[in-house]
Amino acid sequence: MDRERRKHLRHLAERQGSFEERKLRRKEIEQRRAASRAAPGRREAAPERGELARADPRSAGRRQVLAADVDQVAMVVAPGPGLRFGLVDRFLIAVERSGARPLLVVNKSDLLRDPAQELAGLEPYRVLGLPIVLCSALTGNGIAALRDRLRGSLNVLVGQSGVGKSSLLNALVPGLGLRTGATRERDGKGRHTTSSTTLHQLPDGGQVIATPGVRQFGLWGVERRELSDFFPEFGGYAPACRFGDCLHDREPGCAVRDAAERDAIAAARYASYLRVLASLEDG
Ligand SMILES: Nc1nc2c(ncn2[C@@H]2O[C@H](COP(=O)(O)OP(=O)(O)OP(=O)(O)O)[C@@H](O)[C@H]2O)c(=O)[nH]1
Ligand SMILES: [Mg+2]
Ligand SMILES: [Zn+2]
Numbered sequence: 001m002d003r004e005r006r007k008h009l010r011h012l013a014e015r016q017g018s019f020e021e022r023k024l025r026r027k028e029i030e031q032r033r034a035a036s037r038a039a040p041g042r043r044e045a046a047p048e049r050g051e052l053a054r055a056d057p058r059s060a061g062r063r064q065v066l067a068a069d070v071d072q073v074a075m076v077v078a079p080g081p082g083l084r085f086g087l088v089d090r091f092l093i094a095v096e097r098s099g100a101r102p103l104l105v106v107n108k109s110d111l112l113r114d115p116a117q118e119l120a121g122l123e124p125y126r127v128l129g130l131p132i133v134l135c136s137a138l139t140g141n142g143i144a145a146l147r148d149r150l151r152g153s154l155n156v157l158v159g160q161s162g163v164g165k166s167s168l169l170n171a172l173v174p175g176l177g178l179r180t181g182a183t184r185e186r187d188g189k190g191r192h193t194t195s196s197t198t199l200h201q202l203p204d205g206g207q208v209i210a211t212p213g214v215r216q217f218g219l220w221g222v223e224r225r226e227l228s229d230f231f232p233e234f235g236g237y238a239p240a241c242r243f244g245d246c247l248h249d250r251e252p253g254c255a256v257r258d259a260a261e262r263d264a265i266a267a268a269r270y271a272s273y274l275r276v277l278a279s280l281e282d283g
Contacts, residue, residue: 050100052156054090055218063220067156067197067209072101074150074208076159076168078108084160085121089272090217091158092130093230097222103131103149105157107164110136124266128232137167147172152206161192161213169210173200178210224280228256231273233265249277 052073056064067073073095077083088104095102104125112118122132133149135142146168157165166178181193194212201207228234228248234256238246242253248270249257260270 071153
């Protein structure tokens with residue numbers, strides 16, 4: 001990314017405020033929404049505090065709560081089985097909805113051959129102010145930094161199967177000895193070694209909830225119209241869209257799409273937005 005664009009994105013992020021500030025703003029919005037939902041005739045409820053939920057993969061239209069009452073959600077990704085930022089974008093939306101703090105953990109740093117190139121996809125998240133810890137459960141690199149981030153909070157570790165959630169816990173809690181699984185050689189996908197959710201005390205304060213790996217993460221209770229609120233970097237452009245109710249899809253005169261086309265908005269984030277938008281029901 002060139003310096004101009006980086007500067008521009010940083011400026012945008014500053015205008016949008018930090019994750020903390022946006023969380024406060026979001027809380028306000030949630031409260032207003034909850035109040036309007038309490039009106040007769042509305043049945044959908046706002047999420048409970050720190051409740052991380054997704055669309056139940058086994059039952060259409062229902063929600064599945066992955067963890068409740070958490071302070072921080074640590075999303076784990078790894079170069080093996082593959083850094084899936086689309087999944088990170090979905091998690092980020094669910095985390096922000098929950099009011100918990102997001103943390104991105106990039107595990108298996110020992111597998112990186114060309115870190116600068118392989119981690120280039122992280123740039124939009126850095127610009128947005130998402131805290132990122134690069135570590136390796138295998139070598140112990142970065143584990144102290146991760147421990148610092150988790151200390152004193154109720155955390156939940158989420159991510160695809162095989163990214164090393166159980167291995168990280170074993171590194172964080174001496175003597176824990178959780179079972180970890182071999183990644184399938186053929187397709188690099190994990191086998192779902194962990195099948196239940198467990199809570200663990202951290203030796204220096206705080207707790208970690210380990211969850212089984214997720215394969216997909218369908219969003220629950222997010223309306224199409226509010227989706228762009230979860231992509232704060234769009235905020236600087238959206239007011240310039242021709243239509244006030246622009247969904248930044250194929251509408252003519254869309255300033256957001258325009259910004260993505262000239263790389264002022266990260267193309268991967270815009271593509272992610274469009275995929276999520278297409279997956280949400282009309283409403
Ligand atoms: N090279 C390398 N391998 C790792 C690292 N962390 C974990 N692994 C390996 O990755 C595989 C999967 O690790 P797990 O800890 O079982 O992954 P998980 O996220 O708990 O997977 P599920 O329980 O299926 O959700 C195991 O073979 C681990 O040994 C790491 O930092 N570097
Ligand atoms: Mg596991
Ligand atoms: Zn638009």
